[in-house]
Amino acid sequence: MRKKGISGLIKKGILFTIAFLMATSFLLPIILTISNSFMQESEITANYGTVFESLTEDDSATSWYEDERKPKKSPYVSESANLKLIPDMVTFRQYFTVLLQSPDYLLKFWNSVILVVPIVAGQIFVALAAAYCFTRFRSVKKDILFFVYVILMLMPYQVSLVPNFLVAKWLGIINTKAAVILPGVFSTFSVFLLTKFMRRIPTGLIEAAQLDGATEWQIFTRICVPLCKSAVASTAILVFIDYWNMVEQPLILLSDQDSFPLSVFLAQINNGEVGIAFAVAVVYMIPTILIYLYGEEYLIDGISYSGGIKG
Amino acid sequence: MIFLFPSLIGVGLFFVIPFFVVGFYSVVDSPFNPGFVGLGNFISLLGNSAFLSASRNTLIFSVTAVPLAVLLSLGMAVLLEQNIPMRSAFRTFILTPLMVPIASIVLVWQVFFHVNGSLNKFLMGMGYDRVDWFKSAGSYVMILILFLWKNLGYNMILFMAALNDIPKELLEVADLDGAGSMQKFLLIKLRYLSPTILFVALMSLVNSFKVFREIYLLSGDYPYDTLYMLQHFMNNTFKNLEYQKLSTAAMFMFAVFVVTIGLLFFAEDRVGKDLEG
Numbered sequence: 001m002r003k004k005g006i007s008g009l010i011k012k013g014i015l016f017t018i019a020f021l022m023a024t025s026f027l028l029p030i031i032l033t034i035s036n037s038f039m040q041e042s043e044i045t046a047n048y049g050t051v052f053e054s055l056t057e058d059d060s061a062t063s064w065y066e067d068e069r070k071p072k073k074s075p076y077v078s079e080s081a082n083l084k085l086i087p088d089m090v091t092f093r094q095y096f097t098v099l100l101q102s103p104d105y106l107l108k109f110w111n112s113v114i115l116v117v118p119i120v121a122g123q124i125f126v127a128l129a130a131a132y133c134f135t136r137f138r139s140v141k142k143d144i145l146f147f148v149y150v151i152l153m154l155m156p157y158q159v160s161l162v163p164n165f166l167v168a169k170w171l172g173i174i175n176t177k178a179a180v181i182l183p184g185v186f187s188t189f190s191v192f193l194l195t196k197f198m199r200r201i202p203t204g205l206i207e208a209a210q211l212d213g214a215t216e217w218q219i220f221t222r223i224c225v226p227l228c229k230s231a232v233a234s235t236a237i238l239v240f241i242d243y244w245n246m247v248e249q250p251l252i253l254l255s256d257q258d259s260f261p262l263s264v265f266l267a268q269i270n271n272g273e274v275g276i277a278f279a280v281a282v283v284y285m286i287p288t289i290l291i292y293l294y295g296e297e298y299l300i301d302g303i304s305y306s307g308g309i310k311g
Numbered sequence: 312m313i314f315l316f317p318s319l320i321g322v323g324l325f326f327v328i329p330f331f332v333v334g335f336y337s338v339v340d341s342p343f344n345p346g347f348v349g350l351g352n353f354i355s356l357l358g359n360s361a362f363l364s365a366s367r368n369t370l371i372f373s374v375t376a377v378p379l380a381v382l383l384s385l386g387m388a389v390l391l392e393q394n395i396p397m398r399s400a401f402r403t404f405i406l407t408p409l410m411v412p413i414a415s416i417v418l419v420w421q422v423f424f425h426v427n428g429s430l431n432k433f434l435m436g437m438g439y440d441r442v443d444w445f446k447s448a449g450s451y452v453m454i455l456i457l458f459l460w461k462n463l464g465y466n467m468i469l470f471m472a473a474l475n476d477i478p479k480e481l482l483e484v485a486d487l488d489g490a491g492s493m494q495k496f497l498l499i500k501l502r503y504l505s506p507t508i509l510f511v512a513l514m515s516l517v518n519s520f521k522v523f524r525e526i527y528l529l530s531g532d533y534p535y536d537t538l539y540m541l542q543h544f545m546n547n548t549f550k551n552l553e554y555q556k557l558s559t560a561a562m563f564m565f566a567v568f569v570v571t572i573g574l575l576f577f578a579e580d581r582v583g584k585d586l587e588g
Contacts, residue, residue: 016395022387023401026460029419030411036418048422130318137312152326154513156520156568158545162561163329165549186321220314245412247524248542252549266414267528274418281415292410296403299410303465304472306510 030285032085037094037278039087044275047084094279105262105280112261112284115177115250116243119184120236127190128232132220134191135198136206146195149188157248168253179253184243190235193306197231198224234302237295241288336558352559362560365544368537372451373519376458380515381508383459384466389496391467392474402471406464413461417528424453450535457525462518466511473507474500509579513572 036044098105134146152160160183168179201224209219225232250260257265262284266277292299337352339345356362387405391398408416423429424444431441442449477500485495523542526534532543541564548557 012393012395015390015393016397019390019395019401020397022390023404026408026464027404029416029423029460030407032419033416126318126321129314133312133315136314148327149322151569151572152322154517154568154572156517156564158520158541159561159565159568160326160330161545162333162557163326166329166332167325182321183325186318186325188318188322191318216314241410241412245414245524247414247527248521251527251546263412263414263528267417267531277418281418285411285415288410288412292407296406300402300406300468303468306469 033278033281033285035085035087037275037282038090038092039084039275039278040089040091040093041275043084043088044278048274094275095283097276098279098283102276105276105283107258108260108262108265109283111259112244112263115180115184115246115261116240118181119187119243120239122181122185123187123190123239124232124236126185127188127194127235128225128228129220130191131194131198132224134195135201135224136216136219149191152188153192161248161252164249165252174253175255175259177254177259180246180249184249187239189242190239193235193238193302194228194231196305197228201227230298230301231305233295234298234305237291237299238302238306240291244288333558333561336554337562339555341555352555353563356556356559356563359556361539361544361547362541364536365539365541368539369520369541371537372455372522372540373516376455376519376522377512377515379455380459380462380466380519381511384463384511385470385504385508387463387467388470388474391471402468405467408461409464413457413525414528420453420457420529445530446535448535448537450530451537454522454525454529454538457529458519458522461525462515466515469507469511469514470504473504477503505579509575512575516571516575 039047134142164179164183165174167183168174173179173182205223205227206219209223214222245263246261247264250264254260262280266280266284335345338347338349340348340351391402421428425431426441426443426445428444430444435441444450444453481499482495485499490498520541523540526538526540526543530538532546534543541560545557545560548560
């Protein structure tokens with residue numbers, strides 16, 4: 001008995017170590033990004049100069065935000081890049097630049113917000129109503145339609161972007177935010193997820209309301225929607241991250257670089273302004289991290305419900 | 312029925328109707344003065360070397376990334392199912408990459424995989440030659456790791472939920488009959504997991520088509536040859552406004568995708584039946 005206890009403990013220890021190493025390695029890139037955003041420009045240059053080569057050239061004249069105290073002589077650059085976890089000296093300089101001195105970054109951040117928020121809100125509203133219909137009035141026809149929705153949900157962007165592009169041109173909204181927002185609003189992902197959840201609501205509840213003389217609209221707003229609160233939260237989170245991360249749609253549907261969201265813009269500022277880029281990267285992930293901290297349980301529930309397409 | 316209208320109109324307008332238009336474009340020679348050409352557009356597309364290499368690269372990526380994404384996340388779910396301390400914290404950590412925009416961690420990736428970067432420094436320290444991860448076939452490995460980093464957590468949660476749904480009584484009976492943990496896993500759990508495996512494979516496939524994001528953010532419009540994906544091809548075709556080519560490519564991908572989904576459903580159906588017998 002005792003022997004088994006010890007070997008069980010060893011096994012547990014090994015499993016724990018594996019899980020620990022795995023979990024921390026998933027977190028490491030994020031921690032590195034955050035800690036590097038507090039490094040001084042000179043330290044960034046010294047560490048990563050070889051990677052972002054334009055840094056090593058003396059381009060301080062073109063960067064108007066440059067810290068005057070920075071030594072004018074060519075800075076020390078290490079031969080190979082070392083990812084450093086802990087900054088030698090913590091500075092908020094980059095954040096100061098990003099948030100207060102350089103409106104460009106905030107503008108792009110704002111672009112992201114005004115693209116993503118209407119998509120999330122619109123998609124949830126449209127999907128709640130559609131899910132109600134798919135739940136309440138089931139028929140063979142509706143089930144076929146629902147299957148079409150599932151196929152649309154799974155379709156790669158590469159296929160649906162061409163139709164989106166054609167319609168946007170036809171409606172004359174190409175290169176406007178509406179070209180990105182409208183197809184997003186009618187994406188079928190939320191319909192799928194919310195329908196799956198609504199079908200779990202006991203029919204007795206709805207029938208009882210019907211007997212009491214409630215209209216469909218009342219059943220929808222007073223019973224179904226309140227019962228779906230957590231599903232709405234988890235769906236909204238999933239939709240939000242997907243669109244916060246978008247790259248394909250703006251590249252195709254928006255030609256004006258000024259209206260690009262930060263997700264695309266970040267890829268373009270990596271050269272030359274690495275310290276700034278780290279800070280922008282952190283600013284960009286703050287909304288999603290906050291949502292994760294507050295809504296982790298919803299997120300996990302939402303993912304769990306989405307499993308099993310046939311059910 | 313009224314409840315479905317907004318969604319139906321939007322889906323019809325933005326996806327279904329234009330999709331038929333795309334289908335129409337793919338079999339005519341010009342959108343302005345249409346003449347039916349049958350499969351002519353498809354044949355010329357299949358002769359397009361950029362399209363072929365983009366398809367090949369996308370295919371290679373999906374075929375390697377999807378099984379890896381399924382197997383690794385299943386392993387992780389089983390590991391976190393064990394009774395070890397800090398399980399829920401580990402689950403939180405592993406899911407975090409899903410919540411972080413790829414654009415935000417691209418910098419760290421660039422430093423880590425750069426030719427003078429941390430990974431090569433480590434490799435040279437171990438006595439290996441360094442690899443130019445951005446400009447060689449190694450770039451493929453770099454993207455694969457990023458893809459797995461981002462997507463394993465989501466899959467793992469799906470598997471954990473499915474493992475949780477397996478009736479406990481069944482496992483207890485198996486225990487009484489003296490089944491080992493390997494037997495229990497292969498004979499009981501896998502059977503209950505098979506719909507989830509299908510779903511995870513499907514979602515990983517969908518996500519593997521989105522890997523363009525990662526590639527674009529890391530290497531821009533013109534990545535190393537092996538990373539030239541279908542989305543790159545589409546982007547370039549969009550720039551030249553070649554509707555015929557675009558529509559044909561979209562229809563072609565749609566056909567391939569529908570067949571793949573069908574096959575996955577079919578396979579799961581067969582496996583499920585086998586186990587029930």
